[in-house]
Amino acid sequence: MESRKSLQFLVLSICVTLVLVVTWVHLPSSPNKVFLDCTLSSAWCSSKNRIQSSTKPNNLIKKPQQSSSTTQHQQHDSDVPHHPLDPLTVQEFNKIHAILAAHPFFESVSKYTLNTVSLEEPDKELVIKWKRGDPLPARKASVTAMVKGKSHFLTVDLNTDEVSIDEKSSVVSGYPTMAMEEMVGVLDVPLKSIEFNRTISQRGVNMGDLACLPISSGWYDLPVEENRRLIKVQCYSKKDTVNFYMKPIEGLTVLVDMDKKEVVSISDNGRDIPIANGINTDYRYSVQKLNGDFRLFNPISLEQPKGPSFTVEDGHLVKWANWEFHLKADARAGIIISQVKVRDPETSELRSVMYKGFTSELFVPYMDPTDAWYFKTYMDAGEYGFGLQAMPLDPLNDCPRNAYYMDGVFAAADGTPYLQPNMICVFESYAGDIAWRHSECPITDLQVTEVRPKVNLVVRMAAAVANYDYIIDWEFQTDGLIRAKVGLSGILMVKGTTYDHMNQVPSQEYLYGTLLSENIIGVIHDHFITYYLDLDVDGSDNSFMKVNIKKQETLPGESPRKSYLKAVKNVAKTEKDAQIKLKLYDPSEFHMINPSKKTRVGNPVGYKVVPSGTAASLLDPEDPPQKRAAFTNNQIWVTPYNKSEQWAGGLFVYQSEGDDTLQVWSNRDRPIENKDIVLWYTLGFHHIPCQEDYPIMPTVSSSFDLKPVNFFERNPVLKLPPNFKDDLPVCKAHDSS
Numbered sequence: 166m167e168s169r170k171s172l173q174f175l176v177l178s179i180c181v182t183l184v185l186v187v188t189w190v191h192l193p194s195s196p197n198k199v200f201l202d203c204t205l206s207s208a209w210c211s212s213k214n215r216i217q218s219s220t221k222p223n224n225l226i227k228k229p230q231q232s233s234s235t236t237q238h239q240q241h242d243s244d245v246p247h248h249p250l251d252p253l254t255v256q257e258f259n260k261i262h263a264i265l266a267a268h269p270f271f272e273s274v275s276k277y278t279l280n281t282v283s284l285e286e287p288d289k290e291l292v293i294k295w296k297r298g299d300p301l302p303a304r305k306a307s308v309t310a311m312v313k314g315k316s317h318f319l320t321v322d323l324n325t326d327e328v329s330i331d332e333k334s335s336v337v338s339g340y341p342t343m344a345m346e347e348m349v350g351v352l353d354v355p356l357k358s359i360e361f362n363r364t365i366s367q368r369g370v371n372m373g374d375l376a377c378l379p380i381s382s383g384w385y386d387l388p389v390e391e392n393r394r395l396i397k398v399q400c401y402s403k404k405d406t407v408n409f410y411m412k413p414i415e416g417l418t419v420l421v422d423m424d425k426k427e428v429v430s431i432s433d434n435g436r437d438i439p440i441a442n443g444i445n446t447d448y449r450y451s452v453q454k455l456n457g458d459f460r461l462f463n464p465i466s467l468e469q470p471k472g473p474s475f476t477v478e479d480g481h482l483v484k485w486a487n488w489e490f491h492l493k494a495d496a497r498a499g500i501i502i503s504q505v506k507v508r509d510p511e512t513s514e515l516r517s518v519m520y521k522g523f524t525s526e527l528f529v530p531y532m533d534p535t536d537a538w539y540f541k542t543y544m545d546a547g548e549y550g551f552g553l554q555a556m557p558l559d560p561l562n563d564c565p566r567n568a569y570y571m572d573g574v575f576a577a578a579d580g581t582p583y584l585q586p587n588m589i590c591v592f593e594s595y596a597g598d599i600a601w602r603h604s605e606c607p608i609t610d611l612q613v614t615e616v617r618p619k620v621n622l623v624v625r626m627a628a629a630v631a632n633y634d635y636i637i638d639w640e641f642q643t644d645g646l647i648r649a650k651v652g653l654s655g656i657l658m659v660k661g662t663t664y665d666h667m668n669q670v671p672s673q674e675y676l677y678g679t680l681l682s683e684n685i686i687g688v689i690h691d692h693f694i695t696y697y698l699d700l701d702v703d704g705s706d707n708s709f710m711k712v713n714i715k716k717q718e719t720l721p722g723e724s725p726r727k728s729y730l731k732a733v734k735n736v737a738k739t740e741k742d743a744q745i746k747l748k749l750y751d752p753s754e755f756h757m758i759n760p761s762k763k764t765r766v767g768n769p770v771g772y773k774v775v776p777s778g779t780a781a782s783l784l785d786p787e788d789p790p791q792k793r794a795a796f797t798n799n800q801i802w803v804t805p806y807n808k809s810e811q812w813a814g815g816l817f818v819y820q821s822e823g824d825d826t827l828q829v830w831s832n833r834d835r836p837i838e839n840k841d842i843v844l845w846y847t848l849g850f851h852h853i854p855c856q857e858d859y860p861i862m863p864t865v866s867s868s869f870d871l872k873p874v875n876f877f878e879r880n881p882v883l884k885l886p887p888n889f890k891d892d893l894p895v896c897k898a899h900d901s902s
């Protein structure tokens with residue numbers, strides 16, 4: 166999140182190279198070294214990863230700047246949609262490209278950018294009614310485009326070739342998600358400036374060592390921002406390390422007009438700040454192992470003697486254990502999970518839990534108000550495209566053996582499709598955890614020990630938004646729980662400083678962070694990830710119920726006890742009743758219930774959102790970044806379902822003014838009781854960097870759960886069998902030579 170795509174080419178090639186290198190190092194493709202012998206059967210032990218590979222690369226689909234010959238991937242040329250929610254196919258992208266190129270709106274202008282092209286999902290009722298074998302509802306595409314410096318939102322009907330231009334898009338502020346080519350395209354602009362070149366050489370950096378990032382400039386209601394799309398370019402030196410982020414050219418900021426591709430101004434305030442030496446910042450295994458082998462444990466992997474237990478039908482429909490859902494890649498959201506259903510063990514019926522869930526927006530404000538830092542308040546989904554930044558996953562390290570890999574197919578700025586290979590993985594995870602257990606102690610004379618192992622299904626993506634890596638997991642448990650988990654890793658955005666020891670820092674000087682190494686400060690920042698959760702618990706019409714846990718004091722003489730806790734239920738009538746700030750000393754449970762579906766004993770069926778470790782934004786609500794990211798003002802919101810309210814920061818987030826956020830919609834205070842409603846949850850992190858985060862951060866994770874509450878009649882995994890010794894193989898490695 167934080168900063169950005171540097172020389173796109175550079176970063177991409179690094180990523181691709183890394184993936185290949187690591188794959189080579191770790192794939193069990195050197196059978197002459199180590200064999201696994203299994204007492205159960207040996208065939209499965211040598212089974213390969215289910216990584217999709219094709220025999221020949223496809224020349225039609227090419228990711229910009231990436232040589233397709235270095236990436237193995239599946240052919241997608243002949244993909245056809247099977248489900249109303251299936252993403253646009255290569256053929257459909259090509260058709261949209263042709264329709265738009267010939268349309269008078271685009272034909273008349275010499276230059277335009279298609280910023281996003283994605284499926285416009287059919288109306289929810291149509292999708293819910295649709296059954297396999299039915300004809301698909303009309304296929305349509307939503308397009309955001311920049312034409313003559315203005316934002317546009319269009320819909321293309323693939324059946325009729327009709328294009329409709331939504332005039333409303335000129336009413337809201339902001340610009341569409343940057344196209345990859347736009348992010349890359351601005352990086353050469355500073356080179357047009359003699360002043361920039363002079364500064365770079367004065368700082369002792371060779372032009373050939375320059376690595377620059379396109380940094381979204383936010384919006385601060387300044388005259389310079391009016392009627393133009395701006396971006397800030399900051400640079401690093403990649404001399405002697407791939408970890409150029411640790412060598413900032415501090416204080417140098419080039420303000421660039423993104424559409425005219427010209428320098429607006431240069432601010433150069435760090436001339437006396439040395440560039441950190443970058444020694445020992447290279448994190449690559451190939452470099453680390455030169456200093457000795459640091460293996461702390463023996464090789465470990467998950468063995469599945471009978472193979473994995475999930476299937477992916479027609480490319481997108483995932484079925485595992487008692488779960489079924491539709492899964493797809495999206496350029497803006499990353500992963501979209503739809504029509505999530507769980508099978509009821511009592512009735513065998515597939516019951517609806519969630520119509521759609523995805524990461525709607527991110528907000529990453531840095532806590533340094535000075536010239537070269539104040540604007541760093543990233544909104545990664547709407548500005549950079551969370552899915553666009555999701556790099557290919559690394560088999561055996563990002564996802565275990567037997568994982569299934571799904572590609573993303575996205576549109577380049579001219580509308581032609583390209584491939585984001587192995588962007589999402591699906592796998593079963595067994596971490597030695599327990600699903601439920603009980604053993605009887607000697608107090609009773611019953612000899613009982615019953616334990617069930619916990620196996621989950623994980624859907625994963627890792628977005629590397631320049632320096633930061635976000636690991637996004639959706640974890641499905643057999644007991645009906647869904648865990649949404651975010652892992653943060655990657656590299657800090659650091660600030661150059663003249664100090665190389667804390668004893669040089671005057672006591673009155675505040676560093677805005679932690680001195681991590683000589684001449685480098687890790688700046689304090691927050692991460693917020695806002696989820697769109699269109700829960701449909703046993704049907705679309707639901708209510709949001711706050712179950713407040715309150716202290717009740719007993720009456721004098723009523724009980725030897727002075728106090729106890731009680732659960733006070735309140736159903737939210739309107740949106741403002743459901744604007745929730747979490748409070749440790751005034752706790753509540755948050756239930757999404759279906760008031761018209763009751764259990765045998767009469768409780769309304771429900772799912773609850775269960776927060777865990779999280780953080781709230783403490784910025785002033787009138788601070789421009791906070792106004793733009795007003796969706797982080799509460800941790801929970803509930804809005805009536807509205808097809809055009811899916812992006813928490815608004816349709817156009819880049820340089821937006823905060824006029825189209827979840828806060829604005831929710832303030833309409835519409836009725837939400839017993840209606841089709843959407844729950845929004847924001848997971849937050851405060852990050853005060855520490856030395857362990859240098860030069861690359863060990864993963865920090867947090868999560869929240871969607872947990873059944875009176876949804877099932879009883880424990881839904883009661884009938885789960887335990888592990889039996891004979892079901893599990895024992896594999897032993899031996900040297901084959």
Ligand SMILES: *[C@@H]1O[C@H](CO)[C@@H](O)[C@H](O)[C@H]1NC(C)=O
Pocket residue numbers: 356357358359362372
């Ligand atoms: C700045 O340096 C680059 C790289 O050496 C060069 O291509 C460019 O022409 C220079 N710009 C100016 C204005 O001199």
Ligand SMILES: *[C@@H]1O[C@H](CO)[C@@H](O)[C@H](O)[C@H]1NC(C)=O
Pocket residue numbers: 807808809810830835
């Ligand atoms: C749906 O959302 C759009 C965008 O916020 C808004 O203009 C419209 O009024 C909303 N419709 C309803 C019924 O709330």
